[in-house]
Amino acid sequence: MKRAGIVIFVVLGLIILFMLFNPYKERTTVGILLPTDDVDAHFDARVGFLTAMKKLPKDVHFIDVDYTSTTLVSAMKKAVEEGVEYFVSDGYSSDLEKIDGFLERAHSILIETTVTNPTMLKKAKFAFTLSPTDDVQAEAIATYLKQMGFKDVVIVKDTTNLVYVNYLAGEILKDLSGIKAKSIFLSETGKIVHSPDVFVLIMSPEHAVETVENLKEKFPNSAFLGSDWTFHSLLLEHIQVVKGMVTIAFVDPFYLQSTLNQEISHDNLVLTPAAVLAYNALKVAYVLAKEKVSYKEVKQYLNSHSFFGVGNSFTFNGIHATTPIYFYRITAAGFKLAWEFGGKS
16 A cells, blocks of 8 residues: 555656646647638649648647638637637738737737738738748739830639739839730620730639630630649649640749658648648647747748748748749649749848
8 A cells, every 4th residue: 555655646746747838838829720611722722731740749739720712811810719820821911900909908829821911911910821922923924024025915804702813914014114904804705806816814724724715715825824823733624725824833943852751751742832842831830839929020020030841942022922823834744934033132
């Protein structure tokens, strides 16, 4: 009995010591915002989040925060009540319109993977993105079009994600001052009567495939350029339709062939550009949570530190990362890097 009492005493002592000095007892929590009504569109980002979670230390707690297009704010409110201080998301620019003012009221921080609208990011406050913002993308697109010698440009916009498509189209038109250019919605393509030098597609990859197929038949001599939303491996499944088209992404192909990509391929997964940005976004959120950076300090912190992502380091310039903009041409062999723009603060 005496020996048993000693064992119990020792065990209790160890438990108390663990509770007092356990490095994980007060882990900061990061909420990963996951849309449940558009799972397929965000599958690549989920791969990136999952890969980062497996690689990162366990001193920060990660939880899933599921939401639908109508429950984003309520899901975030509930998460904050449960102790979430930092969020990471693969959302749309239009999502930020829904959480106007919430982050400031909740003293929370949001790291986005591919949100690009600078107006919405600034309005949301304490939201930052791993992607170049649309004013930068517009400048890149306009510069590319001018270098290619295009004199007649038609921008075709999707009828969804309007915050993104309208802003980007408007910025491109401003940067193309002096060049014949106009912007129309996808539903208006039947009204086009002349063959422009190039169509700029600001739309989902699914709509891009359909649009290129329809317009190529009528305007075989026109070129096609897709925005960052258009870039997706789905395009390669329709190579006969989109071959020769150029589209934009924010990840260098060199890093898509990293050892990390080879490692996760054993699970039949792959790090696409969207997955790489999600991986990097979660690493940034992890650092902020580990260092317990407050919402008031976050902008200064992000803009004064360098972060290491998949294969390369990056910094922040204001509300966005200083990621280069890559122009890929679609060939029979896949995406081939055609041109690069920016990347420095």
